[in-house]
Amino acid sequence: MTRPIWVPDESDLTSARITAFARDVAARHDVIVDRYAALHAWSIESLEEFWAQIWDFFDVLADGDHGQVLAGDAMPGARWFPQVRLNYAEHALRGAGDGLAVIAVDEDGATTTRTWEELRAEVGAFADWLRRSDVAPGDHVVGYLPNGIHALVAFLACASIGAVWSVCGQDYAAPGAAARFAQLEPVVLVAADGYRWNGRVHERRDQVAALRKALPSLRHTVTVSLLGLAPVPGAAVTDWSEATARPADLRFERVEFAAPLWVLFSSGTTGVPKGIVHGHGGVLLDHLKLLGLHLDLRAGDRFLWYTTTNWMMWNMQVSGLLLGATIVLYDGGATYPDPGRLWALAAEHHVAVLGVSPGYLRAAAKAGLHPGHRLDLSALRELGSTGEPLPAAAYHWVRDHIGPVVQVASTTGGTDVVSGFAGSAPTTPVWPGEISAPLLGVALEAWNADGEPVTDEVGELVITRPMPSMPIHFVNDPGGERYHDTYFSTYPGVWRHGDWVTRTGRGTIVVSGRSDSTLNRHGVRLGSADIYAVVEALPEVREAMVVGAELDGGDYWMPLFVVLEPGVDLDNALRDRITTAIRTQASPRHVPDEILTVPAIPHTRTGKKLEVPVKRLLQGMPIDRVTGREAVDDPDLLASFSRYAPSTRPVGSP
Template sequence: MPEPTVLWTPPESAFEDSAMARFARAQGLDPHRYDELHAWSVTDRAGFWSALWDFAGVVGEKGDVIEQPPGATAHQEELASLRHGHMFGTRFFPHGRLNVTENLLRGAGGRLAVVAADETGVHTRLTLDQLRGRVAAVQAGLRARGVRRGSVVAGIMPNDVDNLAAMLATLSLGAAWAGCSPDFGPVGLRDRIGQVSPALVISAGSYTYNGRAFDVAAKAREVLDGLEARAELVVTGTPQWQEEFCDTGAELVLERHPFDTPGLIMFTSGTTGLPKAIVHGAGGVLLQHLKEHVLHGDVRPGDVHSWFTSTGWMMYGWVVSVLAAGAAVVLIDGNPAPRRPDGTPDRGHLWRLAEDAGITHFGTSPAYLSGLTGAGYRPAEHHDLGMLRSVLSAGAPLSPEQYDWLYAHVKADMIVASICGGTEIHGCFQLGSPIHPVRRGEITCLALGHAMAVLDERGAPVVGVKGELVCTEPFPSMPLTFLGEGGLRRYHDAYFADRPDIWTHGDLAEITPRRSVVVYGRSDTTLKPQGVRIGTAEIYRVVDRRPEIADAVVFGHQRATDEDVVLCVVPADGVDLSDELVSALRADIRAQASPRHVPAQVFAVPAVPVTHNGKKAEGAAKAAAAGLPVKNEASLANPQCLSAYRQLFAQETV
């Protein structure tokens, strides 16, 4: 198979002045030979993570880097042994101490730290000193209510300055932060907050979407009333918050805590059951994010980084961490394409923010880009994006055509980085790099510090072949545990049940001979027509090229002896799903993917089920179509659309 087109090539200066290049040379390695740098990072793990700590200027006491388990193996089945296997038992910086908030708020007090925006545009800019003052005020309120190391604080807030200050204040005390998006319904919030037994819940009074205000405080009170363990509720923007809780004259206190102190509690999408409450160590996440921003993202002091994200998605904590790299973070609330008075979406909203804020790193998703391409919007024709050095995308793999569109209609001279990892690791297994070429349709490189492989059905590592994406060596941002009864066992079973002592990530992927990566979809939604495994992303890449299709979801429907591929599409405005269009779609998929990818059934649906983070919920569509219960509809942003899927094959069960 021919190599994909190279769309961007790093200038030779990148091998001299990028952080990645300087880090490689500091280890005595040639930045032109990334494979050697990567091999060193996964074989000398102590040396790599220690060098990263020093290079990134982490503030704290490092101590020993790695503490290995004493001779036990992960093949032992007793629960106690799970802590002593190679993956579970290895501890990073076991005697290290740091304060995450101290690291995020370091630097010159006058530098720009936060740009806050909503559907009206940029409305607030804060210096680092101003942000420190906001954090100190909230920290005083938390301390007065007994929040300390080991406590949990839950937040139900939009992506605004209050949420950022509350999270940083919580982390500063060694407590754990459990952030929830305010657009969750009461059931979804109860499923999450009910697992963490918070000492305190901080809620917004309301949030705004498409110019309409939605009550959050009443919903938060309803949620807390339904919990067994009562927690105090504090509502931002009220006299209680401004006069009783926040002490604007307080000084910020930054005690250092053990490296693996629980810091962030992240919730999985929950579309296959109760959301998993994943506990991440504060130090491990900080170090992971510094590696990704400073080395792979080439984020520099003075840069401005945005990501349109809810406060419940892992990308929120990820982008906020750019503060530790000396950059400013853009907090964006509301609709990324808010409705104009005439009801049409304003596709230029985020790009005006990029122009106004001088964004250097623009975070997005394939779903958002699909909306732009379908509408024919071309940002470069309307906005000055001269400051932009990188566009990053997460949530699903970028299609080859989206790479083309970004270089043609956003900026030709920039890095496009499709990044892929997950909530489980609070980071990326594969992502971009300032010293690699960008190839059409491929994730640029394997992340430093992660020993990644793709295994075939024999369990053998393969190159250029689809298989299971795995990680074979421990890393600092592995979860500490899942909350709840049997949490460590459930954590083990989620990632290590299939392959003892090897992290199985759940992605169907391919590592190319160039050591780039192609992700074909989640393993649990992999299609198996005629027993052949194919990824849903392979079909989306074809369907997304059709302007007649606004959105689509693919899943398998079990027959007596085989599995049918089912394609459900949302036609674009004014388009009918005619027989001619169905035939054209099938012909495209046959020619551009393979005959096995061709759907047996194609249906028109009003909407695709998505999580609150905008990810397609293929499992929910599949379960609804099969007449099975969708285990956690509360995790969906639009559960009402499932009624259409329940009717697709209803006659089969009559």
């Protein structure tokens, strides 16, 4: 497509906060940055001046001198704003008055709200309880909680006193949660009695008890009653209502810029989950930039990103508070009781920025929904999408079924930086199937195997200059070897993220998939995303997964696994439709060796297809060496893929 599907109008350009930011840059630094590309180029060429400008533009509160931005810019090892002390929670709770700070909705529709004053009071009360329980700066507090007000309050209270937070959802059983939390030696556990999901009640008191036993460092447990069940018995157990009953002034412990704020964990599909530690200052500055300039969040805007506490987008949504936005937390299945659930929430709560997954947009399209015609989505101006590449067809669907004024903001980033690398801004056009541009301050390039930047061809996504939100360190990695090996072993001094991307001649970004699951057909590298965009658009196919497995003797096998809609059979006619669609809309090289039907596709608990573990199973690796059970949404389903290994069956057999 030679023309964009969405372009900003004059009102978008003049009213956007990024336009005001560019004016300030031009006046302060005597540069011409009247186009996004020019502003981006300045932001990476003048990296220290850019982040100092972000600091001033958003009026960051701190002790000390923020004049020194970087103490060395080598990667790893760059130290940001080494002479200041600040606190993330102080900025997240700057809003005041009777306006709503948070709206929390559960799957049954029960809605709980907190004004800014109410949120500050509850955070202050729990922070005071933590202090009275001898929780000190640097101590770890963990949550075994769904996406609701309790997780939000507990996190902000920890941040306010300088304690370090980590959380996972209750879809993890106790061993999976313990595999993460035990690395931290936490002193407090905050845990709910259960949660609701897809119309079912999941009681978790037994898992809470097992988790407590697996965490010998615990001194206290705070129990949250979401299902109205009796609390878990035992010593040092306090009910949430008791822990937040005593009013207390909210005080903020200003800590070093790089002081740990939270620990996020990798999926754990290739070993013990990595504990990724981010700092107060890096998260604060990066999220102010991403949410404030790229998503243009303002005070009073309603901000909903569909997520669970397992995923970095929970952390990103919480940061909506930094801009004074009202965050809308939803705990429940995205398509329960029907695929229109998130659209209905957006309409009911007048959401301005809504974040979903490509899979949700696909489900809405296949269900024949017309949300923009049936619901009042007049407040919606931006639809974010992340987690996997967004196919071109989804952009057209949004335009036709949500509305032409809504900007689609497809984004790529990662838990590693708890942020984005590329996305959109109110001033950037949108082309179907493409991400508009690298984000400000992100020196993104596509490199070939020789470490040379390439344009209009697939390469490794690399970041050539440091970002404030890059990890401070990994948990239990005192020498930094694991951190270095993860990101900097391929191209010394340059961050290699592990994605195949194309940087087009017009500056947009196309993500082809993970480089560790790349398809390599006859020496030509292919992206799985290109196949999914074609196959999952077919009405007969609910979901698909393709892998390419190098086999003994130099053979290469590339099967396509498909989940079909109810009542659909994989007959020869459907096989022909699938292969013809791939051949004509992707390329002949993308046509798989075989098409096999499966009941479901295995995912990580954040919804990503498990291409690499399936590939390893097809190569004959035993399941216990492929991944940990707790990292997978359905371990038995993943294990069943072993039967498709060529060594265990004749090719072509079911």
